[in-house]
Amino acid sequence: xxxxxxxxxxxxxxxxxxxxxxxxxxxxxxxxxxxxxxxxxxxxxxxxxxxxxxxxxxxxxxxxxxxxxxxxxxxxxxxxxxxxxxxxxxxxxxxxxxxxxxxxxxxxxxxxxxxxxxxxxxxxxxxxxxxxxxxxxxxxxxxxxxxxxxxxxxxxxxxxxxxxxxxxxxxxxxxxxxxxxxxxxxxxxxxxxxxxxxxxxxxxxxxxxxxxxxxxxxxxxxxxxxxxxxxxxxxxxxxxxxxxxxxxxxxxxxxxxxxxxxxxxxxxxxxxxxxxxxxxxxxxxxxxxxxxxxxxxxxxxxxxxxxxxxxxxxxxxxxxxxxxxxxxxxxxxxxxxxxxxxxxxxxxxxxxxxxxxxxxxx
Numbered sequence: 001x002x003x004x005x006x007x008x009x010x011x012x013x014x015x016x017x018x019x020x021x022x023x024x025x026x027x028x029x030x031x032x033x034x035x036x037x038x039x040x041x042x043x044x045x046x047x048x049x050x051x052x053x054x055x056x057x058x059x060x061x062x063x064x065x066x067x068x069x070x071x072x073x074x075x076x077x078x079x080x081x082x083x084x085x086x087x088x089x090x091x092x093x094x095x096x097x098x099x100x101x102x103x104x105x106x107x108x109x110x111x112x113x114x115x116x117x118x119x120x121x122x123x124x125x126x127x128x129x130x131x132x133x134x135x136x137x138x139x140x141x142x143x144x145x146x147x148x149x150x151x152x153x154x155x156x157x158x159x160x161x162x163x164x165x166x167x168x169x170x171x172x173x174x175x176x177x178x179x180x181x182x183x184x185x186x187x188x189x190x191x192x193x194x195x196x197x198x199x200x201x202x203x204x205x206x207x208x209x210x211x212x213x214x215x216x217x218x219x220x221x222x223x224x225x226x227x228x229x230x231x232x233x234x235x236x237x238x239x240x241x242x243x244x245x246x247x248x249x250x251x252x253x254x255x256x257x258x259x260x261x262x263x264x265x266x267x268x269x270x271x272x273x274x275x276x277x278x279x280x281x282x283x284x285x286x287x288x289x290x291x292x293x294x295x296x297x298x299x300x301x302x303x304x305x306x307x308x309x310x311x312x313x314x315x316x317x318x319x320x321x322x323x324x325x326x327x328x329x330x331x332x333x334x335x336x337x338x339x340x341x342x343x344x345x346x347x348x349x350x351x352x353x354x355x356x357x358x359x360x361x362x
Contacts, residue, residue, distance in 0.1 A: 001093045001325050001326040001328075001329055002035075002069075002093070002094075002095050002112075003096075003165040003166050003167075003290075003325065004047070004096065004165055004166025004167045004188075004189050004238055004239055005165060005166035005188050005189055005192050005203075005291065006035065006040055006043045006044055006047065006095065006166075007032075007166075007188075007192065007202060007203060007291060008032035008033060008034055008035065009032065009033045009034075009035065009068060009069060009072040010030070010031075010032050010322065010323065010325065010326040011029075011030065011031055011032075011033060011072045011073060011075070011076035011326060012027060012029070012030045012076075012323045012326035012327045012330060013027070013028040013029040013030070013076060013077075013080050013082060013087075014026065014027060014028065014327050014330035014331070015028050016331075016334060019338070021335070021338075021340060022150070024150065024151070025147070025150075025151075025327055025330065025331055027319075027320060027323055027327060028080065028082075029076060029079070029080035029082070030320055030322065030323035030326065030327075031075075031076060031079060032322060033071070033072040033075055033076075035068060036068065039064060039065075039068065042061070043065075043095060043097075044193070044196075046097055047097070047189075047238075047239035047240075047243065058111070061111055062111040062112065062113045063113050063116050065094070065095050065111045065112040065113070066111075066112050066113030066114065066115070066116030066117050066120075067116055067120065068112075069092055069094075069112050069117055070116060070117045070119075070120035070121050071120070073090055073117065073121050073123070074120070074121060084121060084122055084123055087123050088124070088334075088337070089123065089124040089125065089126055089333045089334070089337055089359075090117060090121065090123050090124070090125045090126070090333065091125075091126050091127075091129075091329035091330045091331075091332055091333025091334075091336075091357075092112055092114060092117055092125055092126070092127040092329065093110065093112075093127075093129065093325075093329045094110030094111055094112035094127060094128070095110060095111050095112055096108070096109065096110050096238060097109045097110070097111055098238075098240055099130075099140070099141070099236065099237070099238040099240060100240065101134050101138070101139045101140055101141075101236060106134050106135075106137075107131075107134065108130045108131055108134050108140045108141075110127075110128065110130065112127065114126075114127035114128070114358070114360045115360060117360075118360045118361075118362055122362050123362055124337075124359065124360065124361050124362045125359075125360045125362075126332070126333035126336045126337065126357045126358070126359050126360070127357060127358060127360065128356075128357050128358045129143060129329065129332055129336075129342065129356040129357040130143065130356075132343075132354045132355070132356050132357070133343045133348050133350045133354055133356060136350040136351045136352065136354050137349065137350055137351045138234070138343065138345065138348035138349045138350025138351075138354075139182075139234050139235060139236040139348045139349055139350075140236065140348065141169070141183065141236035141348065142163070142169040142170075142171070142181050142182070142183065142236065142347065142348075143328065143332060143342065143343060143348075143356070144163060144169075144171065144181075144324070144325055144328040145161075145171035145179050145180075145181035145344055145347050146179075146328075146331070146332075146342065146343075146344055147324070147327060147328040147331045148161040148171040148173065148179075148181075148324075149171065149173060149179045149344075150331075151317075151319060152173060152287060152314075152317060152319075153173045153179075154173070154175070155175050155176065156175060157175055157284040157285060158172075158173070158174045158175050158280060158282050158283050158284055158285075159173040159283065159284065159285045159286075159287060160172050160173065160276055160280060160283045160285070160286050160287070161173065161286075161287045161288075161289065161314070162272060162286055162287065162288045162289070162290075162302075163288075163289055163290045163324070163325065164187045164188065164268075164288055164289070164290040164291060164292025164293060164295075164298070165187060165188060165290040165291060165292070165325070166186075166187060166188050166189035166192070166238075166239065167183050167184075167185070167186060167187055167189060167237060167238060167242070168183065168184045168185060168186070168187035168268060168271070168272055168292070169181060169182065169183045169184060169236075170182060170183075170184060170272075170275065170276065170279075171347075172279060172280045172283075174280065178346040179344055179346060179347060180233065180279065180280075180346055180347055181233075181344070181347040182233035182234050182235050182236065182275075182279075182347070183235060183236045183237050184271050184272050184275040185226075185228070185229060185237065185242065185267070185268070185271040185272075185275075186242040186264070186267065186268060186271075187268050187290070187292050187298075188203065188290075188291055188292050188295075189239055189242060189243075190242055190243075190244070190246075190247060190264045190267075191203070191204055191210070191261060191264045191265060191268075192204070193243070193244050194244065194247070194257070194260060194261055194264060195209055195261065197244070198257040198261075203291070204261060204295065206294075206295065206296060206297075207265065207295045207296055207297030207298060209257075209258055209261045210258070210261040210262045210264075210265045210297050210298075211262075211297055212258040212261075212262075213256060213257075213258030213259040213260070213261055213262035213263075214259055214262055215259070215262050215263050215266045216255055216259050216260070216262075216263045218252070219250065219251065219252070219255060219259075219260070219263050220263050220266055220267060220270070222250040223247070223250055223263070223264075223267050224267065224270065224271070226246075228241065229271055229274070229275075233279065233349075234347060234348055234349035236348075247260070247264070265295075265297060265298055265301060266301060268292075268298060268301075269298065269301035269302050269304070269305045270305060272302060272305070273302070273305035273306050276306065283309055284309065284310065285309060285310045285312070286302070286306060286309050286310065286311045286312070287312060287313075287314050287316075287317065288302070288311065288312070288313055288314065288321065289313070289314040289319065289321035289322075289324045289325075290321060290322075290324075290325070291322065293313045293314075293315075293321040294321075299311065299313075332356060332357065333357070335355075335356070336355055336356055336357045336359060337359065339355060340355065341353030341354055341355055341356070342354075342355065342356040342357070343356060
């Protein structure tokens with residue numbers, strides 16, 4: 001799995017306790033492997049809409065990403081002491097370059113050639129999970145709520161699971177009733193990009209850059225004026241909407257870089273809180289995962305915006321916050337191989353449950 005931030009390739013080795021749909025996944029090994037710096041820089045530039053590609057370049061990039069994913073899988077096997085023939089399948093999310101489920105010809109584009117992964121690992125690979133849901137009228141995202149529900153639902157309280165990746169997304173888990181989920185807006189993507197531009201660092205370690213600034217209330221108001229935030233779910237988004245050009249269009253021009261960083265962090269906290277109050281106001285517990293969990297300033301801002309909730313990391317429930325999304329695509333691959341649907345239509349807005357992805361046999 002590599003998400004919107006493209007901050008690394010997450011590899012998770014997952015075991016399932018049985019073949020039935022309710023079989024709980026057990027994490028055996030997880031590690032994040034770095035992208036080649038030049039390849040990552042290219043992916044980030046494409047996500048920020050700072051670059052274009054010819055068809056030849058798209059094909060070459062698809063293979064380059066596939067090779068990087070294969071290398072991460074092989075390193076995970078080596079580092080965990082696992083033989084390739086012990087693995088039933090690889091579930092590969094790919095790297096999202098564009099995501100537009102709203103246009104007249106809805107589509108979602110993830111690169112990472114599955115044939116290359118199979119050839120380099122010798123392991124059956126399931127890939128291309130999002131396209132079928134989009135073809136069925138859905139958002140194609142988020143797809144992780146099914147796993148969140150299996151691992152974290154509690155009939156005694158209403159919960160929300162918040163993934164703080166490049167984009168923030170919710171899974172709403174009422175004590176009873178249907179699971180829902182949707183993207184809330186930017187999380188790490190804008191902060192990472194702003195940090196890279198002004199500090200040359202891939203992300204804001206410990207929130208130190210944001211802590212050095214103050215929230216600019218006028219800028220925050222202009223950012224919050226984005227019409228997408230008021231769209232009712234189901235909805236999803238990505239870097240194609242929330243990129244540095246989007247931020248720059250709303251700057252007055254005299255803001256201190258640290259103040260902008262603090263304001264981008266406040267934007268994430270506010271949009272998450274507003275979305276939760278609007279969709280599941282009786283939530284008792286917010287369980288966070290993803291890279292943003294490691295930003296104490298962001299976690300504190302979320303707690304301040306939602307003072308009546310317990311706000312905690314998924315680690316409090318024995319779940320590695322950095323591995324959950326990769327685990328989810330292992331889970332989705334298993335469902336595909338079993339011929340079972342992987343989406344939740346109440347989350348994505350698809351016409352119904354669909355078997356996701358394509359199987360590329362070893």
